[in-house]
Amino acid sequence: MKTVFTLLILLHALIHLLGFVKAFQFAELKDFPLQISKPVGLFWLGSAMVLLTTGFFYFKENPYWWLFAFVGLILSQVLIISQWSAAKFGTLPNLIILVVAIISYAQFNFEKKIAEEIRETLPSSDPLLPLTESSIQHLPISVRRWLQYSGVIGRPAIQSVYMQQSYQLKLKPEQKNWYTANATQLSVTNPPSFVWSVDVQMMPMLYAFGRDKFVEGKGEMLIKLLSLLPVAKDGYNPQFNEAALQRFLGELVWYPSAAVLDYIEWKEIDNNKAEATMTIGQTKGKGVFEFDDEGKLLQFTANRYMSSGADAIKKDWVVRTLSYKEFNGVQLPNKCNATWVLESGDWTWALFEVDSVVFNIH
The missing domain is CATH 2.50.20 (outer membrane lipoprotein receptor (LolB), chain A)
Known part of the structure; x- marks a missing residue:
């Protein structure tokens, strides 16, 4: 499941990268119907980069991967809403990533609480x-x-x-x-x-x-x-x-x-x-x-x-x-x-x- 979820994030990031390619006309993308200006294309690039970072950090089990996920999802969803008729199906992977990121964030907080309890429990008295x-x-x-x-x-x-x-x-x-x-x-x-x-x-x-x-x-x-x-x-x-x-x-x-x-x-x-x-x-x-x-x-x-x-x-x-x-x-x-x-x-x-x-x- 880890590999499947990582591939989902990376595929979602690459689709956003196509928005940048389309905006700057680096390639003719006939099957990519969005009309994107160059300034907006930079936002598509930024979203792609953040999502790629998210996928990399998730795969490496970095405990802060969810932080990049939240930033990438906000950028992604704003861009999707701006092109809703053609890009609305991009909301589904965003929702999947959001659910997993929320769970990971909850796990992070729970483990942080336990780590603090462990620090408070460590012995402070003189050695026996x-x-x-x-x-x-x-x-x-x-x-x-x-x-x-x-x-x-x-x-x-x-x-x-x-x-x-x-x-x-x-x-x-x-x-x-x-x-x-x-x-x-x-x-x-x-x-x-x-x-x-x-x-x-x-x-x-x-x-x-x-x-x-x-x-x-x-x-x-x-x-x-x-x-x-x-x-x-x-x-x-x-x-x-x-x-x-x-x-x-x-x-x-x-x-x-x-x-x-x-x-x-x-x-x-x-x-x-x-x-x-x-x-x-x-x-x-x-x-x-x-x-x-x-x-x-x-x-x-x-x-x-x-x-x-x-x-x-x-x-x-x-x-x-x-x-x-x-x-x-x-x-x-x-x-x-x-x-x-x-x-x-x-x-x-x-x-x-x-x-x-x-x-x-x-």
């Missing part, structure tokens, strides 16, 4: 001390094994982690086919917070762009169709705040050194299980981590709100580890799935893979 064998002795035995296996003992503590992720999603239990998605996430351990953005490809030419965040014990979610039309918004209520906190807690395995921080209280269940309770301000939540004898996470389970409001109910939410991978010397789960346990049966709604990891960005 590295973990030592003595600093983890108060933790359950399974948690100690996990921290040792992860390789974070003696290393600089993880204060932030930026990840790129690939997803397969089912947004409803009855959905048969998976949606493909790409996501990025910044997580900060002190103070605990995350900003997650996702681009979900639902079908050709139809996608949804969303953002989840958890800051100061409060969660918020926003999803827009084509980055333009809000289709889901929730947050800043006790149920959603708790659910977002539990997500942060479950993702502790991506920033293991946070296990010793004061906002988490551990309780040993047995040699391979431990319950963690996390408290931030008025928001509190818990979950159970299960590890194997080597120290690898097997799964995280939390009784979690599926929605918010007075009628919100809790269901078991299970994240299972499918494989591990080393990132910058730290062993992390890199493939997982997430499942809601429902009366009608398990709903595995997400399969995801961590593609890249950067620790302690500033």
